[in-house]
Amino acid sequence: MYSFRELTDIIENEIKHLKYPKDPRLLYEPIAYSLEEGGKRIRPVSLLMACNLFSEGIEQAKPAALAVEVFHNFTLLHDDIMDHSDLRRGKPAVHTRWNDNIAILSGDAMMIYAYRLLCSCEQQILPQLLDIFNETAIGVCEGQQFDMDFETRDEVTVDEYLNMIRLKTSVLLAGALKIGAVCGGAQDWQTELLYKFGIVIGLAFQLQDDLFDTYGDASVFGKPIGGDILAGKKTFLLTSALKTADEPTRNEILALIHNKQIDAKVKIDSVRAIYDRLAIRQTTEAAIAEYFREAELILHHLDLPEERIVPLHELAEKLLKRKK
């Protein structure tokens, strides 16, 4: 059985050995650049891990793992253009390092490349893998569109928010796990359980990210605290607060969020003070704990020897304890 560390090394090594044509240079250089070390490789590692649950060998799952990682990086490339994010993992994003056109086109090529990698999987399971991959990929696009929609909307419900992050964040992790399980020869009910595991773990991960953005320790979180509040981002915290609050408090929150004159620190502190009054931190922590419990339950239902499940527990821990 492979450890988390071993699987990460395998992925890193595989990525290092991917070959690209030399020309056109401006199509392929950004692809190599965006796949360089720095990513956490969570999705491809999860895919191999899921395969390894059911099969000692993981060779057959490697192309699919690479496909998922290439696809993930394609989405980052295009998302960074759309979100005007100039940095990615501490380096200039592709559209900053080169330009928007090159980022659009290299991204397109990466998506094709992802499909090409996937197509080198065993022909017998290929149609099934493609079905999962297609559903996953379109789900990620839907999630990104909902996320952009939310920016221009005044209010978003908690359920709408959860649906959005399910698509934008969870579906790819869940799809990776499901694909890995299929590669490992799992039965349908097992692949479905792993998919659900990926969904709840992904949701918990995103909720935790939301929580840290407001209540985290900047030095550990790696970003300034309060960014979501300043950007008026519809997070689990904000949507939950708007759901819980009475009419005057709702208006107070919305007025603060829309206030462009107010000092940044005052804005963050004021919104956080309302969150405190509404016990939003506790609500969020409870939701994360609930997803975590669900994840543990799903692992239990997989009905595999306890030692085989260890890496999945490790995955959940890694995702959820990564920063305080």
Added chain:
Amino acid sequence: MYSFRELTDIIENEIKHLKYPKDPRLLYEPIAYSLEEGGKRIRPVSLLMACNLFSEGIEQAKPAALAVEVFHNFTLLHDDIMDHSDLRRGKPAVHTRWNDNIAILSGDAMMIYAYRLLCSCEQQILPQLLDIFNETAIGVCEGQQFDMDFETRDEVTVDEYLNMIRLKTSVLLAGALKIGAVCGGAQDWQTELLYKFGIVIGLAFQLQDDLFDTYGDASVFGKPIGGDILAGKKTFLLTSALKTADEPTRNEILALIHNKQIDAKVKIDSVRAIYDRLAIRQTTEAAIAEYFREAELILHHLDLPEERIVPLHELAEKLLKRKK
């Protein structure tokens, strides 16, 4: 056997009945919009035609034909952003009607949608179809990148230009024909011949487009004449002129192309006068005729009853005689 007209109607009808999810609206509306009537449907019709060469029924090729048309429209969507083209078939391009972000993301979703359509083809031939599709798709991206590269380069050779248009224009038509042939049950040597037929027809088509842009009749061509000259576009005419010209004439051409002060009409007339001196029109017409001859020869080598070949002759005629 289906006529060109019948196949076009079939495609138009299939596209009309494609179903999209309702939400997120801003992801799916642009897809439906970009697939609306207006396109010539050359590629999907060619695909069905190629299938029909070897099989009376064409039902099995329909999803692949749609996949190719959806992919083609995805490339237009992203190309229009990159090229800042605000109009497409007389209507606002998606990025004009909505915005760049929506055009990027809807385009991404269209590519996935294209793969999804392709994946509904018969499982037995699916790996082969995917191989052709993947190669085609990456080729189109390479062609677009070379085309963008050429904009910033001073000189491009005729061979480099031909390679670029082979990728940007021919490969998708050739891939469509090859996919159609595979769906129809053709043998490998036949699918290869059809691929080559698509390549030369595509090249001839693009060269003719280049020719009309400088020597055409504006009322028939549908665009103002001389646009390529004003934009300094590396066309077959320009690259051939730079190849044929002596040193002083080359410098004269380059000086004209780079001159931003000169009156548009004077610029067009002056460059055309040099082309006339170098007999570039004749060179281009000869190249088109040569590709056309090659195409006819390939059809002959297919070794099919003459009446079965009629639609392909019709296709070549349609592409090459569409405007004078």
